[in-house]
Amino acid sequence: MYNNLYNNLVVIGGNASGLAAASQARRINPDLNITVLESGKYISYSTCGLPYFISGYVKRAEDLLVYPKDFFEQKRNIKILMGHIVVGMDPSKKELLISVGQAQENKIIEYDKLIISSGGTNIIPDIPGIDSSNVFQFRNVSDAENLKDYIDSNNPKKAVVIGGGAIGMLLAEAFNQIGIKTTVVERKERIYDEFEYEISTILARKAEMDGVDILTKTSITSINANSGQNTATIEDASGKKDLECDLVMLATGISANTGFLTDTSIELGINGAIKVDNKLQSSHMNIYASGDCATIKNIVTGKQDYIPTANNAVKTGRIAGENAAGGNKVFNGSVGTVVDKVLDLEIASTGIGSKEAVSLGYDAIKLIDGFSSHAGSVPGAKKIAIIIIVDTTSRRLLGAQMIGGEGVGKRIDVFATAITNEMTVDDIYMLDLSYAPAISTVWDPVNKICGKAVLALDKHNR
Amino acid sequence: MYNNLYNNLVVIGGNASGLAAASQARRINPDLNITVLESGKYISYSTCGLPYFISGYVKRAEDLLVYPKDFFEQKRNIKILMGHIVVGMDPSKKELLISVGQAQENKIIEYDKLIISSGGTNIIPDIPGIDSSNVFQFRNVSDAENLKDYIDSNNPKKAVVIGGGAIGMLLAEAFNQIGIKTTVVERKERIYDEFEYEISTILARKAEMDGVDILTKTSITSINANSGQNTATIEDASGKKDLECDLVMLATGISANTGFLTDTSIELGINGAIKVDNKLQSSHMNIYASGDCATIKNIVTGKQDYIPTANNAVKTGRIAGENAAGGNKVFNGSVGTVVDKVLDLEIASTGIGSKEAVSLGYDAIKLIDGFSSHAGSVPGAKKIAIIIIVDTTSRRLLGAQMIGGEGVGKRIDVFATAITNEMTVDDIYMLDLSYAPAISTVWDPVNKICGKAVLALDKHNR
Numbered sequence: 001m002y003n004n005l006y007n008n009l010v011v012i013g014g015n016a017s018g019l020a021a022a023s024q025a026r027r028i029n030p031d032l033n034i035t036v037l038e039s040g041k042y043i044s045y046s047t048c049g050l051p052y053f054i055s056g057y058v059k060r061a062e063d064l065l066v067y068p069k070d071f072f073e074q075k076r077n078i079k080i081l082m083g084h085i086v087v088g089m090d091p092s093k094k095e096l097l098i099s100v101g102q103a104q105e106n107k108i109i110e111y112d113k114l115i116i117s118s119g120g121t122n123i124i125p126d127i128p129g130i131d132s133s134n135v136f137q138f139r140n141v142s143d144a145e146n147l148k149d150y151i152d153s154n155n156p157k158k159a160v161v162i163g164g165g166a167i168g169m170l171l172a173e174a175f176n177q178i179g180i181k182t183t184v185v186e187r188k189e190r191i192y193d194e195f196e197y198e199i200s201t202i203l204a205r206k207a208e209m210d211g212v213d214i215l216t217k218t219s220i221t222s223i224n225a226n227s228g229q230n231t232a233t234i235e236d237a238s239g240k241k242d243l244e245c246d247l248v249m250l251a252t253g254i255s256a257n258t259g260f261l262t263d264t265s266i267e268l269g270i271n272g273a274i275k276v277d278n279k280l281q282s283s284h285m286n287i288y289a290s291g292d293c294a295t296i297k298n299i300v301t302g303k304q305d306y307i308p309t310a311n312n313a314v315k316t317g318r319i320a321g322e323n324a325a326g327g328n329k330v331f332n333g334s335v336g337t338v339v340d341k342v343l344d345l346e347i348a349s350t351g352i353g354s355k356e357a358v359s360l361g362y363d364a365i366k367l368i369d370g371f372s373s374h375a376g377s378v379p380g381a382k383k384i385a386i387i388i389i390v391d392t393t394s395r396r397l398l399g400a401q402m403i404g405g406e407g408v409g410k411r412i413d414v415f416a417t418a419i420t421n422e423m424t425v426d427d428i429y430m431l432d433l434s435y436a437p438a439i440s441t442v443w444d445p446v447n448k449i450c451g452k453a454v455l456a457l458d459k460h461n462r
Numbered sequence: 463m464y465n466n467l468y469n470n471l472v473v474i475g476g477n478a479s480g481l482a483a484a485s486q487a488r489r490i491n492p493d494l495n496i497t498v499l500e501s502g503k504y505i506s507y508s509t510c511g512l513p514y515f516i517s518g519y520v521k522r523a524e525d526l527l528v529y530p531k532d533f534f535e536q537k538r539n540i541k542i543l544m545g546h547i548v549v550g551m552d553p554s555k556k557e558l559l560i561s562v563g564q565a566q567e568n569k570i571i572e573y574d575k576l577i578i579s580s581g582g583t584n585i586i587p588d589i590p591g592i593d594s595s596n597v598f599q600f601r602n603v604s605d606a607e608n609l610k611d612y613i614d615s616n617n618p619k620k621a622v623v624i625g626g627g628a629i630g631m632l633l634a635e636a637f638n639q640i641g642i643k644t645t646v647v648e649r650k651e652r653i654y655d656e657f658e659y660e661i662s663t664i665l666a667r668k669a670e671m672d673g674v675d676i677l678t679k680t681s682i683t684s685i686n687a688n689s690g691q692n693t694a695t696i697e698d699a700s701g702k703k704d705l706e707c708d709l710v711m712l713a714t715g716i717s718a719n720t721g722f723l724t725d726t727s728i729e730l731g732i733n734g735a736i737k738v739d740n741k742l743q744s745s746h747m748n749i750y751a752s753g754d755c756a757t758i759k760n761i762v763t764g765k766q767d768y769i770p771t772a773n774n775a776v777k778t779g780r781i782a783g784e785n786a787a788g789g790n791k792v793f794n795g796s797v798g799t800v801v802d803k804v805l806d807l808e809i810a811s812t813g814i815g816s817k818e819a820v821s822l823g824y825d826a827i828k829l830i831d832g833f834s835s836h837a838g839s840v841p842g843a844k845k846i847a848i849i850i851i852v853d854t855t856s857r858r859l860l861g862a863q864m865i866g867g868e869g870v871g872k873r874i875d876v877f878a879t880a881i882t883n884e885m886t887v888d889d890i891y892m893l894d895l896s897y898a899p900a901i902s903t904v905w906d907p908v909n910k911i912c913g914k915a916v917l918a919l920d921k922h923n924r
Contacts, residue, residue, distance in 0.1 A: 409901035439871035
């Protein structure tokens with residue numbers, strides 16, 4: 001079955017990045033035929049909001065849907081095909097091999113230009129019992145619905161979350177809120193391992209205060225539900241032991257969802273992500289890629305990196321869509337800005353960390369200090385901890401991380417903007433940042449930590 | 463009486479800017495003799511927090527004091543002389559003429575280097591009855607104490623606030639909160655006149671919803687308390703009328719507190735402010751100036767301007783102190799960032815407004831739109847209105863203003879940082895800003911409004 005259309009743009013993936021791409025292509029070129037292929041049964045949903053559906057803070061899964069299918073079809077003249085899984089492709093013929101729906105009917109779809117926005121896919125550990133019915137992954141609305149159904153029907157009392165990154169900790173928080181006693185099992189030395197030690201330690205302490213158990217330097221070796229037991233076996237330096245659990249959550253990270261490209265000559269990079277240039281073009285002229293399935297330029301390192309955030313997904317989608325439709329926009333890259341609100345703390349990061357700075361050959365120093373989110377004279381101020389990483393040679397800010405009760409989320413953006421502009425700590429120290437007693441301190445914490453860096457640099461370089 | 467000290471640094475003014483200057487001078491030079499002359503009976507207080515003392519949100523005036531006198535004298539070896547009013551000076555002799563305390567005893571103090579951080583002074587309208595006992599000004603802790611004493615003793619029911627700028631509106635809010643029916647009388651067309659029309663209109667509506675009356679294009683012609691009446695006479699296009707009031711508040715703006723320089727050759731600029739260069743040096747080699755009594759370089763216009771904010775006061779103080787003590791630091795200037803929290807709204811501005819852009823000869827466009835402070839899926843999001851001013855030629859952002867229920871204060875700082883770095887709206891549109899559903903939307907409002915500007919510019923320049 002062939003689908004022959006002239007000037008045919010096909011987008012693989014119907015979530016944030018793919019739909020940003022399709023929408024921008026439509027804005028640029030009203031005459032293009034645009035088709036979006038979505039493997040699942042939902043499009044345009046808030047991935048980052050899914051944990052709120054588990055905690056019950058968001059009541060209905062539909063509340064996480066951003067735009068309905070009709071919106072794209074009717075307002076933007078974009079055709080959306082649901083349940084269309086791309087299982088292979090032939091770039092030389094500009095053909096996609098599709099498996100449709102539960103019947104898995106095969107179909108070939110042709111394109112003139114292709115945008116791959118197929119997203120990320122969970123990394124599944126290869127351990128016995130991983131296919132048990134009480135083991136869940138958490139990536140999309142269907143995953144969230146399955147998990148919620150299981151919780152509502154089986155009333156689990158104990159959960160093990162494998163992986164102490166953002167998704168793992170957000171799920172631990174959600175479980176904790178609905179009365180499921182939760183243990184987070186983290187293979188590495190600490191949770192939130194991409195953050196500096198001091199920041200992730202503050203979060204770990206808060207988790208334990210809230211009743212979430214955290215086991216680090218611990219791996220999971222088997223899940224024993226298939227054998228009738230409600231346990232998972234874990235292993236640390238002291239040996240193996242069984243942990244009671246009615247529910248096992250996989251939160252062991254994602255890689256690019258690019259398995260269907262294995263037999264093609266499309267170049268892949270870090271984490272299986274499609275290598276793209278600064279116009280979001282892949283190694284093939286007519287194929288663009290955006291979002292969690294593609295590499296992205298790291299502004300600090302100058303290298304292609306893997307930074308699967310929603311903020312990057314929509315931006316790269318927009319540029320890929322524009323260029324696939326005939327535009328010529330350059331994407332400057334990402335500084336890796338992330339923020340989470342977890343366990344009543346805001347935790348945020350931008351730029352690179354101290355370990356990465358060292359590995360890149362910088363003679364970097366790291367500053368840490370604690371601040372008040374606003375003036376002490378106005379009740380309700382919260383503590384904020386800030387770490388910055390500074391290159392002693394250029395005096396440029398390389399990275400910043402923060403954790404605190406309020407005022408973290410958008411303050412990290414000041415650092416992100418400063419890093420994007422290659423600012424020195426001297427200049428950030430003197431940035432004209434807003435002050436009112438209910439909002440900040442006279443010297444904003446962003447100014448202050450950079451002032452501390454200026455003193456340290458003057459000493460270091462003396 | 464002479465006070466002869468070698469290597470003698472004298473600082474006029476014991477609030478934010480003067481103390482920042484004195485403290486930085488001490489850090490740079492441990493051997494200097496440093497003396498701070500304060501005209502009043504308090505040093506180091508939160509000027510911006512004073513309205514909270516009137517509303518009772520801050521219970522005691524002492525809670526607004528940031529550091530005690532002892533801290534500076536003992537920890538920093540800085541001599542503080544209270545009740546020392548500078549009434550004149552002779553720069554050729556490096557002498558200050560001082561009037562001390564209630565006895566107004568005269569005294570001469572010599573300096574080798576001088577930093578003038580004498581702050582701002584209220585502009586007092588010249589109208590009959592202005593000296594009545596129910597007329598108050600509001601600039602320092604003593605003013606706030608006088609006002610609070612009057613309110614506590616006299617239980618006023620109706621107040622007239624003259625001037626609808628930040629101080630006027632913050633006082634109107636405070637009066638409203640303690641049950642004093644308040645009318646704000648504003649001479650100009652609208653309150654918050656330095657803001658764009660659309661932003662100040664949102665604030666005016668909120669004020670009226672909250673029960674604060676606002677009379678614009680109205681001036682006050684007399685205060686009639688001396689004649690035994692509890693009225694103030696106001697005048698608008700329709701004529702004069704009397705307004706009942708037990709209390710009249712002056713909030714008609716400030717100018718530089720530099721009257722004592724009148725007979726010197728120290729050059730003054732805009733609003734009576736001491737003209738300084740980019741090292742905070744005045745027209746006299748050994749005299750520096752900082753804070754509300756000095757001009758400041760406006761980064762956007764490149765000109766010396768008058769921007770009396772606390773954030774500027776501490777920064778210019780720090781640089782003036784460093785340079786007066788032998789340093790050689792350059793101050794890059796201010797983008798005029800301000801934020802207030804008034805009537806439960808955050809209102810903020812940075813850069814220049816549309817009127818100023820026109821007067822500077824820019825071919826500028828103005829964009830306005832409304833946004834959600836965070837993702838709609840997470841309850842509690844508030845509305846934000848944003849205006850940006852963009853130069854159509856360079857595509858640079860020139861100014862930004864925001865008003866909303868949350869997430870304004872530190873978001874304006876992203877714009878401030880972008881303007882400082884002369885960013886185009888194209889680049890701000892693609893800035894990697896943080897996203898989590900409880901903190902922002904996937905495209906942050908800062909990105910979005912600039913995306914709108916990009917479209918508008920492409921159209922405008924076609």
